[in-house]
Amino acid sequence: MEFSRRSRLRLEDEFNEDAALEGLICHNVALYLLPPMVDLAIEDFESLALERLKVLRILEQATAKSVKIGSDEGRESILNEMNHAELKAYARLCNGNRNTDLDMEARRRDYVSHFILRFAYCRSEELRRWFITREMELFRLKFSGLSSQDVADFIEEYDMDYTPLTVDERAEVKEGLYDSTGYQTVSQIDTMDFYKVPFTDVLDLVRGQRCYLKEGYAYVSAGDFVSVIGNKHQELLEEGLQAHLRLLPELENDERFASLLKGLHTSYTGKDYTIAKNGEVPIESLDQLAKKSFPLCMRMCHDTLRSTHHHKHGGRMQYGLFLKGIGVTLEDSLRFWREEFTRGTVALDKFEKDYAYNIRHNYGKEGSRVNYTPYSCMKIIMSSVGPSDTHGCPFKIWDPSVLQTKLGQYGLGAAHAEEIASFVSKGHYQVACGKYFEISHNLPLEEGINHPNQYFELSQIKMGARAAPAKPKPNRRPLAADHSQDSSLLDTQDTDALNEDDDDELWQLMESKESEGRKSAKQQNGHADKLEGVKPLNGAAEAKAVAAADALHWEDDEDFDVSQMETE
Numbered sequence: 001m002e003f004s005r006r007s008r009l010r011l012e013d014e015f016n017e018d019a020a021l022e023g024l025i026c027h028n029v030a031l032y033l034l035p036p037m038v039d040l041a042i043e044d045f046e047s048l049a050l051e052r053l054k055v056l057r058i059l060e061q062a063t064a065k066s067v068k069i070g071s072d073e074g075r076e077s078i079l080n081e082m083n084h085a086e087l088k089a090y091a092r093l094c095n096g097n098r099n100t101d102l103d104m105e106a107r108r109r110d111y112v113s114h115f116i117l118r119f120a121y122c123r124s125e126e127l128r129r130w131f132i133t134r135e136m137e138l139f140r141l142k143f144s145g146l147s148s149q150d151v152a153d154f155i156e157e158y159d160m161d162y163t164p165l166t167v168d169e170r171a172e173v174k175e176g177l178y179d180s181t182g183y184q185t186v187s188q189i190d191t192m193d194f195y196k197v198p199f200t201d202v203l204d205l206v207r208g209q210r211c212y213l214k215e216g217y218a219y220v221s222a223g224d225f226v227s228v229i230g231n232k233h234q235e236l237l238e239e240g241l242q243a244h245l246r247l248l249p250e251l252e253n254d255e256r257f258a259s260l261l262k263g264l265h266t267s268y269t270g271k272d273y274t275i276a277k278n279g280e281v282p283i284e285s286l287d288q289l290a291k292k293s294f295p296l297c298m299r300m301c302h303d304t305l306r307s308t309h310h311h312k313h314g315g316r317m318q319y320g321l322f323l324k325g326i327g328v329t330l331e332d333s334l335r336f337w338r339e340e341f342t343r344g345t346v347a348l349d350k351f352e353k354d355y356a357y358n359i360r361h362n363y364g365k366e367g368s369r370v371n372y373t374p375y376s377c378m379k380i381i382m383s384s385v386g387p388s389d390t391h392g393c394p395f396k397i398w399d400p401s402v403l404q405t406k407l408g409q410y411g412l413g414a415a416h417a418e419e420i421a422s423f424v425s426k427g428h429y430q431v432a433c434g435k436y437f438e439i440s441h442n443l444p445l446e447e448g449i450n451h452p453n454q455y456f457e458l459s460q461i462k463m464g465a466r467a468a469p470a471k472p473k474p475n476r477r478p479l480a481a482d483h484s485q486d487s488s489l490l491d492t493q494d495t496d497a498l499n500e501d502d503d504d505e506l507w508q509l510m511e512s513k514e515s516e517g518r519k520s521a522k523q524q525n526g527h528a529d530k531l532e533g534v535k536p537l538n539g540a541a542e543a544k545a546v547a548a549a550d551a552l553h554w555e556d557d558e559d560f561d562v563s564q565m566e567t568e
Helices: 042-064 072-084 088-093 101-121 125-144 148-157 167-172 174-180 186-191 199-207 226-251 255-262 283-292 296-308 313-326 330-343 348-354 356-362 377-382 400-409 414-425 429-441 452-462 492-499 504-524
Strands: 194-198 212-214 217-221
Touching: 042 072, 042 088, 042 101, 042 125, 042 255, 042 429, 072 088, 072 125, 088 101, 101 125, 101 226, 101 255, 125 226, 167 174, 174 186, 174 212, 174 217, 194 199, 199 217, 199 226, 226 255, 283 296, 283 330, 296 313, 296 452, 313 330, 313 356, 313 452, 330 348, 330 356, 348 356, 377 429, 400 414, 414 429, 429 452
Parallel strands: none
Antiparallel strands: 194 217, 212 217
8 A cells, every 4th residue: 555645654754844733634543644743831741641541541451351442332332431531532533534623623632642652652662562552453443433435535635546446346246245244234235335455455354254355356345444554554653663763862861751751651540549539438447348349459458467467668558558548547547557567566666666657758747748649550560579578469469379269268259260360361450450340349340440549439439338529620731723822821621622512612712711821821921831842743742751660679678768759
């Protein structure tokens, strides 16, 4: 497959051309041929990258659950989760090709965020493989929502050398089309566009017997046209990542970029559980809650503490911050840990001297007074766990036989334990945790598990102990249509318009707010910190790197410098 001169990707010139964003977002399904030239504020750089990362993680979990992305049921499941995660701009792009103002804004976010993530995922073969797999899933999801006319528009926009069969050409192969597309009705086939392509371009369709073959050519429906360009799109992604890799050393001379990019893959993209928002949880209820509402990692910590009356530093941090996040007060936390440790080998005065300070520190009452954030699933999974440590993700660190035995002790049947173990064997630890939730609660889970405190909150909601939290207002800034404009001071109050139905009035309101924000900025001589002058990325703001390093591994459990602890 060849692109015309207008759209052909030439990697040797890729970063020497100024590509205005508006000229690149011609269709909801993008091939990302050239990087855009835009200026973005640092906070937009962060939000765009994390927003897209959420989308890719949803696709990763769907694939791990064997959801068929191209099927109607699979599409509905994924789009529902996108909408639930306030990613409706991306959901719009997966529902056909339109050219409303809201679609154009969604395309801007999509296009710029793709190039942001290229810099984060070009640095290793493992990261490149993950990124390409997820981007191809997103590409197929978008394409599966296109109508025949949308596909024709896509072909025209990218000047591809494909045209639908004429009436006479269809008549010649009509019976073959009927026989080879049995998954469609005759009436559907009669209204479809078909394309004639070399069979070597669609070997996946040939293997699946989803196309008609004649004289070395395959006749492909518009719905399956994604297979025609899928391989080429993957090649473009691979070449693009290599081009970004060559530019990475220069980009990382800027420490802001370096820190943002390196920690992105392991960053947490969900709700903030630093401060409990659903009332207090008395420590007297922890034993019962551990059985009903704790994820396995925290139940492991709780059971270990109850049985051994001790935790090393990693266990105290993981479990203590979780308890803070679910609503255990500082006073109760001190009492809880004091009672447990003094039942073991720790004297009361030693506890007050060596441990109480650190508990208060986690609550932001000592030292730098940083209110520490409970650990996310990714942080727990990536943490270093020694042989005698009692923290980490049990789905990752436990031997399969130990895991199945423990699940049996917790009331799961052998079949369910084996099902969970099958996810673990493939490295899908969070999917395994989600399945553990579904089995334990005998309820389907509508979203993936990304945080232990999310698990607890969902459990309490399912059991009726807590009301579902109100959805937060998404803090999204529309990207300026004119890349020379500064959108960094936009009032974000009304930027959730992308999450509503088509409504031109909402869009006009956003534009009005943007204009007011710029005028106000000029009057106040204020400006947001910019990441300017970076040619390859053209300013596209990369996700702020949440620190990927794990908590320091302390050789001496009782001797560590609190000032070195992570703040996340």
